Amino acid sequence: MPRYLLVLVVLFIEVYSSPIKHKAVSSCQACHGVDPNKINVHLIPHSHDDVGWLKTVDQYYYGSHSEIQKAGVQYIISSTVEALKADPDRRFVQVETAFFWKWWQHQPDTIRQDFIDLVNSGQIEIINAAWSMNDEAAVNYHSTIDQFTYVFRIINDTIGKCGIPRIGWQIDPFGHSREQASIFAQLGYDGVFFARIDYTDRDQRIADKNMEVIWRGSANSENINIFTNVFPEFYYPPAGYCFDIECGDEVINDDTKSPDYNVPQRVEEFQKKVESLAAFYQTSNLLIPMGGDFQYQSAEKNFINMDKLIAGFKGNDKINIIYSTPSCYIKAVNDEATSKNIKFTLKTDDFFPYGSASHCYWTGYFTSRPNAKRFERTANNILQAGKQLASFSKVKGTDYDDDLTLLKQAVGILQHHDAITGTAKEAVANDYARLLNKGIKKAEPSLNVIVTNLLKKDASSDINLNLETCLLSNVSICEITKSERFIVSIYNPLERPVTHYVRVPVPDGTYKITGPDGEVTVDIVDSISSFEYIDTNFGTPSPKELVFAANDVPGFGIRLYYVEKTSAKSRPVKQSPKVKFGTDTTGFEIDEKTGLLKSVTMNGQTVEITQQFLYYNGFNGDNNGDDKQASGAYIFRPKENEATVVSDSVTVTSTTGTLVDEVRQQVNDWITQIIRVYKGENDNYIEFDWLIGQIEVDNDNGIGREIVSRFTVKDFDNGESFFTDSNGRELIKRQLNKRYDYEYDSTLEPIASNYYPVTSKIVIRDETKKLQVAVLNDRAQGGASLQNGALELMLHRRLLADDNKGVGEPLDDEEFGQGVVARGQLYLVVGSTDSNVSGGKSTAAQERELALKKLLNPLVLVGDASSDALSLDKVQSALNFNFEGLKTTLPDNVHILTLEPWKDDSYILRLEHILENNEDATLSTTATVNLEGLFTLFEITEIRETTLGANQWYDEYAAEDKYIWALKDGSSVSNKEAPVTVTADLQITLDPMQIRTFIIKVK
Ligand SMILES: [Zn+2]
Known part of the structure; x- marks a missing residue:
């Protein structure tokens, strides 16, 4: 019964019926001519509009708080449209869609039509196009793909075919990932442009005329390649040629009768500059970015002066200078390269880390603001589950997709290179958290309805479980689960069944839980902390955690659990005198003397491995000269080239439960950790649940601290190499003190220059022993292997000096009147390096599966059931406790990355x-x-x-x-x-x- 068929809806649908016209367009490009016998200078008018940084997104859009920064994006787009209409030769690139969309919604149809006409005529090129210009170190590929996809729908609906973006424009992010190149290539982009690469790399590339490369985005496909251009200088105009109202550079006076007439010398200087820069490139084309942060608020000033500069070059025998766009530039380069058989280098790794001077490595932001990095993951997790649930609901006739819009936009904003990076001002970071929270809260009521509807035995039932997320459960706060009776619903956004250990904060007591298959085993454990510093307006923390296993929650399925408190006092938690925890197959051992981890057992191996917390003292300089560079929000610069152990021995308490064994380590006054092993047969990992803060700093000397968790494996030789993931996908091999493309002096910053982004995992391998050790994380962090057998992840940072990279604040946020506390989990996996494991999965495959489970945790919603209407009997008679979204299973190596309502x-x-x-x-x-x-x-x-x-x-x-x-x-x-x-x-x-x-x- 064949029913597939291919013909579909018209892809470009007109949403605005009148008066906007989408004319049929044969070519959307209108490139000014190049001259094969001259240097062709492509002026690219652009404005770099951060989606939050020193000001919030709204403040930037409206232009408020000009005492912080004179920046208002609505004026930029509006004045640029007028300036472009005045002269068809002019060009502009539109980049950040979070701002564009706000602007568009405020425009009358006539202005919208102007914008569309400018795109269709090739005067405006929409490039990069994502909701924000995403960071490339701390983002996960899932969120990156989503924020492009969301925008592409908007562009197709509003602008039409000529709006389809073809260009990656990552001019400001602080280093560049290979996965980003892969994503761009697969989005159909022709090239990517950026400004920031390591200063040594840049020097080498300039010497080798290698500022343009072909970048292969994947080690798994030879077909994913993208043209890559590194700007000759920064993303601003050459010195002296910034014509923006923000700049004081000399404008061009072309009145020959004026005493200030300056065309000849302005042209001559520019020519000199251009000739020196053109020497960096293989073709006669040179791209000059003509713009900067929030420029073009009064666009006519920029364009008038560029018009005059271009006019001044008329008849010049060496230089042809034109308004251009990145697409026109690539076309010119390709035409010339093809005709002259010019060849390019293939780049196969990435552009991390980014050093901008000898003591200035941008590796601090890999970890800065760990709570923001985690909240973004949580929000994406809820968003993905929400998209799937919204699809199920839409199929059944009720469309809740609009209730996810705020969350989609908030997660898109968080990808921005000053958001998830932790490099915005504290007030802006707080606004990012507000946006995420608002997006989640907006989605929540719909999720409640959809989940309940999927479980209803009778569609007409009006039962309402009032399910909510409990976002503060990581600090033991959840008002709903304090109730005598509550419901826990678990939706699994993965396509494969998972066993999920639900952990909810509860008051002291004993509990009975009824699930789909009857009563469920429960462990009650102490909370990691009493969280007494938290303002009571946020609720009061509960002292215990209720742990139960939601076994085999089906792929895209729901399981419901009904929790009843049966007595007010829990059985006293049994302290375990043991030093070994877990099962015979998976577990760990604690050193009796020090209380530290001693060994782990899993995958048939027992490996001696310790874990400790250490700190680096952040360098406190005044940034007056490279050697005075401070460690800050962007930059990691330790004061010494060794980390200090926080404590050689720790106080330990432990409990053994039916489902989980836990060892609590009190490391000092401000670091606690629970090492945990779950006892299910598929739980092949050890969990490290860390709680750090407020970080103790040296206020007298202005020295902050940066905390790492370091794992050290005994007698392990990884050949000074390690592997880190690229945005959660492919692994890239790193070699200590080495770069693949250029020589560099690792002795200047031997720690910071060896740090790489770890979005999902870091791995070391001993090929002789055929043993690998991996640590996975729950948010992006910086990490390295600095000695054989060791690997470390930086978890939290608190610094007392600004690092002079723009944000203008030290990374010293406060919450509840003290330095920020952060909590998170690391997951340790050890096993064979062999890809061929008889009767099982390779260690690498296990790590992939675990990473997926941690990225897409089940969506846990809770509802108060203390009312009579929600007694266990009534809930059982109204609802199924189980819903299965899939009839069959997919292969173990296939993941449904997205299921969401479209158009x-x-x-x-x-x-x-x-x-x-x-x-x-x-x-x-x-x-x-x-x-x-x-x-x-x-x-x-x-x-x-x-x-x-x-x-x-x-x-x-x-x-x-x-x-x-x-x-x-x-x-x-x-x-x-x-x-x-x-x-x-x-x-x-x-x-x-x-x-x-x-x-x-x-x-
Ligand atoms: Zn920026």
Whole structure:
């Protein structure tokens, strides 16, 4: 019964019926001519509009608080539109969509039409286009893909075909990830441009004329490649040529009768500058960014002066200077490279870390503001579950997608390179948290309704569980679970069944829990802290945690649990005199004398391994000269080249439970940790639940501290190498004190220069012993392996000096009148390096699965059940305690990355192969997914592949001409992954690490 079919809705739908016109456009580019016999200078007018930094997003949009920064984005876009209309030769690039969308909604149709006309005529090019210009170290690929996808829908709906972005414009982020290159390539982008790379790398590239490379975004596919341009200087105009109202540079006076007439000397100086910069590049084309932070608020001033500069070069025999866009620039470079057989280097690693001077490594922000980094993950977790639930609801006739809009936008904002990075002012960071919270709270009532509806036995039942998130449960606060009776619902956003250990704060007592299969085993453990510093307006913390296993929550399924308090006092927690915890197969041992970790056992190995907290003293300089560089929000600069151990021995208490064993370590007054092992057969990891703060600092000397957790494996030789993930996906090998593309002096900053972003995990491998040790995390952090056998992650930082990179504040946030407390988890996995494990999964495959579970935790919602209407009997008679979203299972190596409502009655379905080549002998192979009869609530009736951002049909995209680039090894490459085949019975095959996006219709 074939029912797949490919024809779909018209992709570009007009949402504004009148008077906006989307004319048929043959070419959206209108590039000014280049001259093969001259240096072609491409002026790129642009404005860099941070989605929050020194001011909040709203303050930047409206231009309020000009005492902080004279910046108002609404004036930028409006005045630029007027300036462009005045002269068709002028060009501009529009970048941050969080601002553009706000602006668009405030415009009358006539101005909207002007904007569309300017895009269609090629005067405006929409580039980068994401909700914010995302950071590349701390973001997870999932959120990155989403914030592009969300914007692409908006652009298709409002601007139409000429708005389709083709250019990555990551001009300000502090280092560049390979996964970002991969995402850009798969979005269909032709190139990426940026300004910040390591200063030594830059010098080397300038010397080698290697400022443009072809960057391969994946070690698992040769087809994912993108042209990459590094700016000659920063993203500002050359010195002396900033014509913005913000700049005091000399304007151009072209009145020959005026005593200030200056065209000849302004042209001559510019020519000199251009000739020196052009020497960095292989072709005759030179891109000059003409803009900066929040420039073009009075755009005419910029354009008038650029007009005159261009006019001044008329007839110049060496220089052809034009208004241009990045797409026009790439076209010119490719045309010339093709005609002259110019070859480029292939880049296969990334641009981390970013050093801007000898003592200035931008590796602090990998960890700065750990709570913001975690909150973003939590919000994304809720958002993904929400999108799936909204899809289920929409299929059944009720559309709640709009209630997720605020959350989508807030998570998009958090990707910004001053948001998740922790490099905004404290007041702005607080506003980011407010936005996330607001987005979650807006989504919550709908999630409650959807979950309840999916469980109802009779659709007409009016039972309401009032389910909510308990966002403060990490500080033991949840008012609902203080109640004598409450309900816990667990929705699993993964496609595979998971056993989830639910932990909710509760008062002292004993509890009975009824789940789908009857009564459930419960452990009651002490909370990690009494959290007595928290303002009581936020609620009062509970002393205990109730732990139970939600066993095998089905993929895309729900399980409901009913909790009743049975007595006021819990049995006294049994202190365990043991030093060994866990099961025979997975567990750990504590050193009797020191209280520290001694060994771990899992995957058939027992490995001697310790874990300690250490701190670096942050360098407290006045930034007056490179050697006075301070450690701050952006920069990590330890005062000494060794970390100090916080404590050689720790006070230990421990409990053994039915489900979990816990060892509590009191490290000092401000660090506590619980080492934990769950006893289920699939729980192959040891959890380290850390609580740090307020960090004790040396106020007398202005010295802050940066806290790391370091694991040390005995007799382990990893050859001074380690692996870190790129935005949660592919691993990249790092070699201590070494870069692959350039020589650098590691002795200047031997610690900070060896730090890399760890978004998901860090791994060391001893190839002789065939043993690997991995630590996974719950948020992005900085990490390194500084000695053989050791690996460390920086968890929290508190610094007393500003590092002079713009934010103008030390990283010394306060909460509740004291330095910020942070809490989080690390997950330790040890096992064989072998990809071929008889009868089981390789260690690498286990790590992939664990990372996925931690990224997409079950959505736990709780509701007060103390009313009579919600007695156990009544709830049981009204609701099923179990819902299954999938009829069949997917292969172990395939993940449903996205299921969300799309346009009209269509949905996005995004599939991902979660393993790399060679990670697992069985799973690192082509996977076949069968979508037929997969979902319980619907059948797929139509399916068609799109590009990664769901804005172009893939077959149409693939049929477009792609740039071909010759490489120095004699080969040539382009960016062209072939479309996948969807068979008549809805089978799709995926290769390792592939992500494929589809629009589906269902019934
Ligand atoms: Zn910026």
